[in-house]
Amino acid sequence: MFELLKGITVLDLSTVVFGPFASQMLADFGADVIKIESPDGDIFRAAAPARSPRMGAGYLNLNRNKRSLSLDLKSAEGRAMLDRLVADADVFLHNMRPKAIERLDLGYERLAALNERLIYCAAVGFGSDGPYANDPAYDDVIQSMTGFASMNIDPAAEPQLLPTILTDKVAGLYALAGILGALLSRERTGRGMAVEAAMFESLASFMLVEHLSGHVFEPAEGTLRYDRLTSPHRRPHRTADGYIAALPYSTRHWVKFLRLIGRNDLADADWVCDASRRSERIGELYAVLAEATPARTSAEWLTEFRRLDIPCGPVNRLEDLLDDPHLAAVDFFQRVDHPTEGAINTVRQPLRFLGAPSHTDIPAPRLGVDGRKVLHEYGMDDATIDNLVAAGALYLPQEHDSSHE
Structure with a gap:
């Protein structure tokens, strides 16, 4: 990890891939990313394979350099605690649908009143102004809706999904760009702002860079696709x-x-x-x-x-990448000793910043493991923290509770 964003605090309420992909890059750049999870944890923790519950491989590869705080935001105490964190945060990131964020009373207007310098990023499925705003969105759906599946056909001319979580990662890059742009604007103006990064719009934009083609012109000239890429002979x-x-x-x-x-x-x-x-x-x-x-x-x-x-x-297989001489030469794969999961392999941040101070990456955290330390930093004593645990507003893992390791 680097120190480019040292001193920036990010409250990351996002789950699965979209938001965590963006926030991991913020963490890699040196931001203090506090991953705020429900007592059940990010659902992606359960994605197999795993050595222990709630510590799946995909989760481990998306949440390095973050700290975990587990709050029950359905409780008044949990929301009050989050408000205390918001007041001093730089970035607030979530990937909830508009109705869900309204139910929790975590919309931009209220949080901006607590902190006018806050950068508020809503990583959503569909833009809030459109008719799909409250529809659920996952990669399979967005790949299909944006034309990827229909252009990626098999020999039987049936649409096929690309075998990667494409939408979340592309939209995650847009969210990252939006957050960084907003932070730079804040340095100039002193004011925060709301940023909306939508999966559907992000992947549609990504797809149409070249495939809008003749429809760039009015009236349209030619097809709605870039012909070079659709030639039947363009293949390995x-x-x-x-x-x-x-x-x-x-x-x-x-x-x-x-x-x-x-x-x-x-x-x-x-x-x-x-x-x-x-x-x-x-x-x-x-x-x-x-x-x-x-x-x-x-x-x-x-x-x-x-x-x-x-x-x-x-034409490599995925297995060939593990032994690729170039990736070996640039130290692409990193072996990390995780405090509970043992030796794990991950891939480093692909960006390099020559001359920038850097430190060893911190492995992805167990659910809630940093809760007490984080709340101490916000002025809470142990008695207050223990009361929150007793009330069910805060989850702290117990060493004897292997189900939460």
Whole structure:
């Protein structure tokens, strides 16, 4: 973790992937992220595999460098305690639907009255002004609604979901950008603000950067898709012993490749050497590439493409990433000794800040494990804390209670 956001306190009420993905990056940048969970904990804690209850692998990989405080926000005492934290916080992040946040009386207007410098980020499924605002939203639904599934079809022409939690992570990046932008604005104005990051709008924007295509113009010119990406020959290419990825992209790339395979007729063709005309017929060139690659092994092609400086790479399995020499060289995988889970592997923050002070990452916390320490920092004594535990407003793990480890 770095010290870029040292001194910034984030109250993170979010669960699953969307919000925690954004707040983990804030924590990696040095913010003090206090993960505020119900006594049942973030539901993603239960996602298998796990060595012990509430400490699943996905949770461990999304919540490093955070502290856990477990409050019952349905109780008046729990909400009053949260108000005390809000008064001194810099960022408040949640991923509840509008009606749920209203029931808890945790809307922006009330919290801003407690702290006018507060950056309030609502990480929601759908923008609050639209008809879907209170609909539940998960990755599978948003991938389908934004066109990903319909464009990612299998050989039987059935829509398919991408096998990753795409929406949450893309929207998490938008939420992170919004929070950082709002923090910078606050430095200039002294005032906080509300930020809304919506899954549906985020992924639709992400999808339409290139696929809005001819509909950028009014009236529309052409299709609502970027044709290069929808060519049936744009895929990993079969070789004599497997598959490779190769992408001749520029004129120089295509001319070198076409001369390599003896297609001087195409290498000298005017339309191939003109980027605009080539883009209109790119499917023809992809077909030539697909026809050529079975003649040599993957290793032979990769050697040739790299010699010609044509973008290429092997078609890896996920297992291959664990032994990838580049990832090993940049220390991408980190082994951490977790205080309760033993040795675990995780991936480091991919951003690097040269010259910035950094520290060893802190493993993801057990549910509520930092509660007493956090509340001490806010001026509460042990007697007050114990009373809150007795009232059910605060959950603190007990060493003998293995179900909460």
